[in-house]
Amino acid sequence: MQAGGTDGGSHAAATYRGLRSHRTSSALGEINVTPLVDVVLVLLLVFMVTAPMMSRGIDVSLPVANQPETEPEERITVSISAQERIFVGDRPINLQLLEDTVRGMMEGRTHKVVYLRADEGLRYGRVITVVDRLKSAGVDQIGFVYVLPEEKARR
Incomplete structure (x- = not known):
């Protein structure tokens, strides 16, 4: 075995390849949350716009009354x-x-x-x-x- 032989060089190259592949696989394992936040904000906006319409209820034509408003009774x-x-x-x-x-x-x-x-x-x-x-x-x-x-x- 020589000090600068092929065994030592191939081992270093294999180690470098292992590090490089490890780095790329960890980058692929991360989740990009930006699209998730975009979707959540759009859903929130849709909910805020439609919520007042939902509480309106059934359209009914109410009769007109000639009764004056009653004043609150004195305690x-x-x-x-x-x-x-x-x-x-x-x-x-x-x-x-x-x-x-x-x-x-x-x-x-x-x-x-x-x-x-x-x-x-x-x-x-x-x-x-x-x-x-x-x-x-x-x-x-x-x-x-x-x-x-x-x-x-x-x-």
């Missing part, structure tokens, strides 16, 4: 102070008159809702008594007014 708020005084709006009222007063306010309303503001230090029984009177007056729903902890911290 009825009943408050109970820490001293157990009852108020309808800003007006103080006696517990015995609460039922009749609220019943009169409920006449002609479509939504029989009262909002109840009660001091957090009140006895539970006092609040239940007022709720019972409101239910007897024909109130369908009672909304309890409260303050979120973040708002209370700001006060």
